[in-house]
Amino acid sequence: MFTGVLSLLEWDLTSPDRSFVGLDNYRRLAEEPEFPHALTRTGLYVLAMLPFATVVPMALAVMLWKRPGRASDTYRSLLFLPVVLAPVATALAWRFILDPLGGVVNLTLGGLGLPEQDWLGDPDTALWAISLITAGKFVALNMLLYGAALASLDGRALDAARVDGATEWEITRHLVVPQLTGTTVLMSFLCVVFAGQWTFTNIAVLTQGGPDNSTDNAYLRLYTYAFVFFDAGTGAAAAVAIVVLLTVLFAVSAPLRRRHARP
Amino acid sequence: MTGLMGRIRGWRLMPAVVVAVGLLAACGEDSTPTSTSPTPGAIPTLDSATQVTITFLSYNYGTPGLGGQGTQALIDAFEKAHPNITIKPQGVPVKDVLTKLRTDTAAGTPPDVAQIGWSKMAEAVEALPVVPVQQIPPEAEWKEHTAGMSPRILSAVADDGLVKSMPYTMSIPILYYNADLFRAAGLDPAKPPATIEEVREYALAIKAKGSEGVYYAIADTSKSDFLTQSVVNSNGGSLVGGDGEVTVDSSAAVQALTTMQDLTTSGAQPAVNSDSAVAAFNSGKLGMLVTSTALMAGAQKAADGKFELRTAGFPAFGDKPAKPTYSGAGLAVLARDDAHKRAAWEFIKFVTSEEGFEIITSRIGYLPLRDSVATKLADTPIMKLLEPSISQLDTVTPYTSFNGTKANQAVVTLQDEAVEPIVLRGADPGPTLASAADKIRRLTA
Numbered sequence: 001m002f003t004g005v006l007s008l009l010e011w012d013l014t015s016p017d018r019s020f021v022g023l024d025n026y027r028r029l030a031e032e033p034e035f036p037h038a039l040t041r042t043g044l045y046v047l048a049m050l051p052f053a054t055v056v057p058m059a060l061a062v063m064l065w066k067r068p069g070r071a072s073d074t075y076r077s078l079l080f081l082p083v084v085l086a087p088v089a090t091a092l093a094w095r096f097i098l099d100p101l102g103g104v105v106n107l108t109l110g111g112l113g114l115p116e117q118d119w120l121g122d123p124d125t126a127l128w129a130i131s132l133i134t135a136g137k138f139v140a141l142n143m144l145l146y147g148a149a150l151a152s153l154d155g156r157a158l159d160a161a162r163v164d165g166a167t168e169w170e171i172t173r174h175l176v177v178p179q180l181t182g183t184t185v186l187m188s189f190l191c192v193v194f195a196g197q198w199t200f201t202n203i204a205v206l207t208q209g210g211p212d213n214s215t216d217n218a219y220l221r222l223y224t225y226a227f228v229f230f231d232a233g234t235g236a237a238a239a240v241a242i243v244v245l246l247t248v249l250f251a252v253s254a255p256l257r258r259r260h261a262r263p
Numbered sequence: 264m265t266g267l268m269g270r271i272r273g274w275r276l277m278p279a280v281v282v283a284v285g286l287l288a289a290c291g292e293d294s295t296p297t298s299t300s301p302t303p304g305a306i307p308t309l310d311s312a313t314q315v316t317i318t319f320l321s322y323n324y325g326t327p328g329l330g331g332q333g334t335q336a337l338i339d340a341f342e343k344a345h346p347n348i349t350i351k352p353q354g355v356p357v358k359d360v361l362t363k364l365r366t367d368t369a370a371g372t373p374p375d376v377a378q379i380g381w382s383k384m385a386e387a388v389e390a391l392p393v394v395p396v397q398q399i400p401p402e403a404e405w406k407e408h409t410a411g412m413s414p415r416i417l418s419a420v421a422d423d424g425l426v427k428s429m430p431y432t433m434s435i436p437i438l439y440y441n442a443d444l445f446r447a448a449g450l451d452p453a454k455p456p457a458t459i460e461e462v463r464e465y466a467l468a469i470k471a472k473g474s475e476g477v478y479y480a481i482a483d484t485s486k487s488d489f490l491t492q493s494v495v496n497s498n499g500g501s502l503v504g505g506d507g508e509v510t511v512d513s514s515a516a517v518q519a520l521t522t523m524q525d526l527t528t529s530g531a532q533p534a535v536n537s538d539s540a541v542a543a544f545n546s547g548k549l550g551m552l553v554t555s556t557a558l559m560a561g562a563q564k565a566a567d568g569k570f571e572l573r574t575a576g577f578p579a580f581g582d583k584p585a586k587p588t589y590s591g592a593g594l595a596v597l598a599r600d601d602a603h604k605r606a607a608w609e610f611i612k613f614v615t616s617e618e619g620f621e622i623i624t625s626r627i628g629y630l631p632l633r634d635s636v637a638t639k640l641a642d643t644p645i646m647k648l649l650e651p652s653i654s655q656l657d658t659v660t661p662y663t664s665f666n667g668t669k670a671n672q673a674v675v676t677l678q679d680e681a682v683e684p685i686v687l688r689g690a691d692p693g694p695t696l697a698s699a700a701d702k703i704r705r706l707t708a
Contacts, residue, residue, distance in 0.1 A: 012668065013369045014390055100535045101475065101543040118535055121687065208358075208484075212684055227362045229672045230390070 006236035013232050025237035035238060037213060038221035039245075045131055045217055046195040052135035053142050053191035054184050060139065061146035062172060079143055082136035091205035094133050095120075120206050123214035130206065130215050134199045142187050149183040150176070182260040189253060193246060218242050305401040306605045309347065315606040316349040317375035317598065320363065323432070323627065325354025329560040333626035340622065341613045348606045357485040361671055364391055368597070375598035375607045378431060381420075382487045384593055385664040386671050388427050394596045397426040399608040408612050411633045420593060428593035429611050432629040434557040435587045435659055436493050437652045438462075438578060442571035444550040448472045455575035459522060462551065462578050466531035469550035476531040478540035480554035481523055482683040488674045489590035489662060490554065491682050495519045496586035496660050497579060502677070503663040509707060511677055512700035517693050519580070523686045534687045553577065555590055556652055559628030559645060576651040584658045591629060669706040676702050 007025055011018040029035040060079065064072045082090065097104050100118035110116050119129040153176065161171050196217045203209060209216040209224070218238065226235025309315065319338070323330035331354075338350045353374060355363045361383050367373045368391055379387050387393065397405055409417060417426050442452035448468040456462040466476025481490045492502055500515025510516065526532035533540065533549075541558065543549040545565035552562075559574075566572035577587040594611050598604040613619055620636040623629050628645060630652075631637045640646045665673040681699035684690035 012390060013365045095538075099539050099542065101533060101539050101548060102546060121535055121539075123688070208486075210679060210683065211688065213679075227366060228675065229669070230361075230365055 003236045003239050006232055007234075007240050009233045009236075011232045012230045013226070014230075021233065025233045026241070028234055029237050029241060034213070034216075035218070035221055035241070038216045038218045041127065041213075041215070042196045042217040042219075044127060045134075045199050046192050048128060048131035049135050049138055049195045050188060050191055053138040053187050053195075056135075057139050057142035057187070058146050058177070058180060058184065061143045061150055062176060064143075065147060065150045066168070076143070076147070080140045083140045087201040088205055091133070091202045094202070095206055098129060121211055123212045126207055126211060126215045130199055130202050133202050133206075134195075137198055138191065138194075142190075145187065146180065146183060149180055153179055185257055185260045189250075189257065192249060306399055306601045306608070307401070309602065309605050309609070311347055313602060314347050314349070315602050316351055317603055317606045317610065318351045318353055319610065320353045320355055320360070320367075320374035320377040322355055322357040322360055322378055322380070322592070324352045329564060330557070330627050333560070333622060336622050336626055337614050337619060340618065341610055344613060345609055348609060350610060357487075361387060364597075368392065373597040373599075375596065375603050376610055377595050377597060378592045379428065379595050380487060380592045381590060381662045382489060382664065382674055383671050384420075384428060384595070386668055387595060388422070389668055391595075392597055392599075393427055394598065394604060395425050395427040396429045396594070396596055396608070396611060399596065399604050400612075408616075411617065411635055412615070428595040429615055430632055431592055431594045431611075431615060432557065432623060432627070433589055433591035433632060434555045434629050435589045435652050435655075436490055436553055436577050437556050437559075437587075437649075438575040439544065439552045439554070439558075439562055440573050440575065441544070441547060441550050441566075442573050443547070444469050444472075444474050444570070447474075448550070452571070452573060455573065456551075456578055457576070459578045459580055462553075463526055463529065463531050466526070466550060467529065470530055475533050475540075475543055475549040477526065477551040478532055478535075478537070478544070478549055478553070479523055479526065479686075480537040480540060480552065482686050483537050483678065486675050486678050487590065488677055488682070489588050491677065492588040492660075492662065493577060493586065494523060496588060497577070497583060498522070499580075499583055501663065503665060507666050509665065509673075509700055509704050511681070511703060512693075512696040517696055520682065520685045520696065521692045522580070524689065524692060527686060528689060536687075556649060557591065557627070557629055559648055560626060561628070563628075563645060563648065572648070574648045574651050576655040585655060586658050586660045587652075587655065588660050588662050590662060665703065666707045673703040673706045676706065 008020060008022060009018045010021045010024075064076055098106075098119045100106060100116065100121060105119065106116040117125060119125050158171055158175055161175055166174075196219045199215075199217055200219045200223070203215050203217065203220050204223075207215040209220050219242070222235050222238040222242065225231050225238055321334055323334040324338075325331055334352070338352060342348070342350060353363075357380060360377070360379055364373065364377055364379070364387060373392070377387075400408070412430075417430065420426060420428065420430050438455065440452070440455055445452040445455075445465070448465075448471065450465055450468055456465045462477055468476075470476040479490065479494065481494060483490060488502065495502055495511075495516045498515045498519035500510065500513045500519060502509070502511050502516065504510045523532075527534050533543070535543075537554070540549060540552060541554065544552040545562060547566075547570045562572055577585045579585040594614070596604060596607045596611070598607045614623070615632070617633055617636055617639075620631045620633050621639065624631040624636060624640055625643060625645060628649075630649070631640065637646070664670050677699055680702070681690075681695050685692050685695050
């Protein structure tokens, strides 16, 4: 409620003067190129990370589920590391790894005779680099959630298929994956919600939205309006716009989620 | 022999240092803060039995390098000298200083003392409840403390004769170079480049031998434009005109940034951000680095045992005089009650005393703002590395801020939307600067 009211004001966060400006802040958001651009980039982040929120963790979870044991537990723990490590420390580690003049990635590429690249400094690669760095967190967490879904599968149906001579690939493709569709729909929706938020720290530490605003996203833009440019009204308007967009998306996708939630 | 020569050079340097610190100050206004400056709320000394804890927001504190260690040394020395006052330091990235101050102030918990960069100071003083530092102590105490500092330094930062924030850390851009890479490229380390044309030539020679040539830290990740100002001023232009008008798209500015761009497109300069370039220089992979003297102590430590570090003055554009701009920070007081204001003043008084500036210069590498400290340290290695900058101080130009409460946003716009795309990614300088200038004019109108 407070954010909604704030979005109708012009206020610099500290001044006692707050002036009512009606819908001016929303008009600015729509007319100036920065916020629409940030929304578009947020969409690209979602698209880039969707496979890492669904296909990759599902494949890993199925592989580990099929080979239970100590090795499987060890792999699961290692893959879960991106979730438990401090986000800023992880981002700083990536800065050194991707450093254009001495990072491990470029040293390796140079050693192999391949062209080196400023991964975070080139507008063509920066967004994808940020996406890949953030993707590790999606893979780690969603692998765990897929593992929970797999644990609830009825093993008797799978055993029956094996007795009937089905191969492991056929069992996975025709019995396991279809039963994970509901989980996959949920993971996709969570990716839409969290892709922008989880990239925030990596963007803030590694690129600050640059180069040429190529790594900007809606949440960073909101932060920039409110806490870098001290335009609390426009920041609040951006927050309201994000909430409205997510609500619409949630409503539109409700039938799909309901269909796959049925037993 | 070396020691003798060192002492001779040191003594020759000493008067230059003393004179030069005065010259730095001469860049400010001619009027000095007068003895009649108002001190309506002057607060007497704290009772020694009164225990006070004050918060100190600093972008140097907590950093892993020498800036962090030097700041910690200042705090330790102060607490030893003032056992009744405890400093609770808070680290913050330099680009987030204003954000932290604004949000803390909005939450009702501003720090008692804050280190604020000069590029952000005008906006901070306008938007935050800064207590003018000169009004905290009684007038006689203020005069006694500032007696060893050049009045012109204080004038340069004063507003209508009143010092609102205390000059604390000051630096100017300098050319650092790796003498070993010079030799490997067949260049004479005793003859460093003096002009940007020579810088380009030297850089390409170093590049031809497999290392990186030069880096002007103009696309600064901390979003400061002090090096942009230095480059444009040295080409005879400015970012802000005499009556406050925005001149970032003047022909001198376009030409200056075109020259910076040429360094990149010719291969003399790598197209990377300033953090990568500084790391490359410190690891001996970059021949020359043009950036603030604030990085001096860090570069000195990094080079120790790895390569021979030398310095030269800020390069000129052809036969025009080099006009580096000073940068750094002041200390602003945001304390709300008398006890905290007085404790804040005691802290500021200590860190800007002889003992404080000795730590600041020798441990971090900022310029000493007291003649006596410059004299005392004249024979030290760090002051010898600072010598080229000091000899250039007669052409140093004051930092100029954009007008209004959106000055910082204007600087970010200039750096992100013009300087970085032009210098690192080949954007057309004329239209890019014109577009940024239009936006900055709207922000500062």
